Amino acid sequence: MEHLKNSGLRRPFHVPYPLSSSALPGFNGDVTKEEKTTAALFLDLTDDYLDGGYRKHREPYECTGDPPTGTSGAFFSESGEKTPGAPESAATADTAPENAVPAEDEDSLEKVAEDIGHCTRCGLCKTRTNTVPGEGVPRPLVMVIGEGPGADEDATGRPFVGRAGQLLDRMLDSRGKIGLSRTRNCYIANVVKCRPPGNRNPQPDEIIACVPFLARQITILKPTVILALGNTAAKTLLDNTEGITRLRGLFTVFSGPLFMSGKTEIPLLPTFHPSALLRDQSLKTPVWEDLKTLRAKLCELNRRYAAEMANIPL
């Protein structure tokens, strides 16, 4: 990795313009800032892997997107002239709604939901009925993150409304002993916002395509704590290959997945997914332990919650 260390790829890292899709095989159109950031983060991951496997702290990248070069954008001819059907302005992939990431202070949950609604970044858009951005309160104590919508969520556009969702609601409240709910102090979302057909696990390319939406939601919501439900959420958020059985019950620090801008450090607790609980009753005991761990952490971090819980014995 010496060549990388000496390559000048240090932050703030401005990818030289123009870097066209021909420089990055597999990227479509002119290279957007997200694509450049992905490429740079991939190099970081490789660097960390070769350097012993530990993730180094790095400042965020400051990449910019390319304006159309006339060589690869679908709406531009070789000469750079606009082709019939091209939008009048803002015609590049970089500024198309589904790729543009608004500045942090201009972003909102509504914008994220709107962008998700138009999204065609992966194949799941072809089979979805509704997108499922998430729901809950704007400054949550807990952001609960699941895997992806199932049939009921796809039909309604709301997260966790099927059997697993009803169990999740009961877990979060636990007869007042945990005192959490999506209407009072939680926000509930998923790693992918469209239903994987037949409830299969989301594929890595689908997760990579969708995770910028989740990153934007976390950035906007700034939850006190994240509760990651199941393998997909825990592995995606922690960039970790350990299974949920090993990860669960231990608070760790979420410090930003791919695409996340700025420095973010949020305590994150992985636990089993409620669907796993529906299949295996024996997971009830560890999940209850995890919920008690969550309550203890929230009491440490939020005085109002601690005062409420003070009168409710476990």
Ligand code: URA
């Ligand atoms: N399972 C999930 O992971 N998310 C949902 O929204 C519903 C079921």
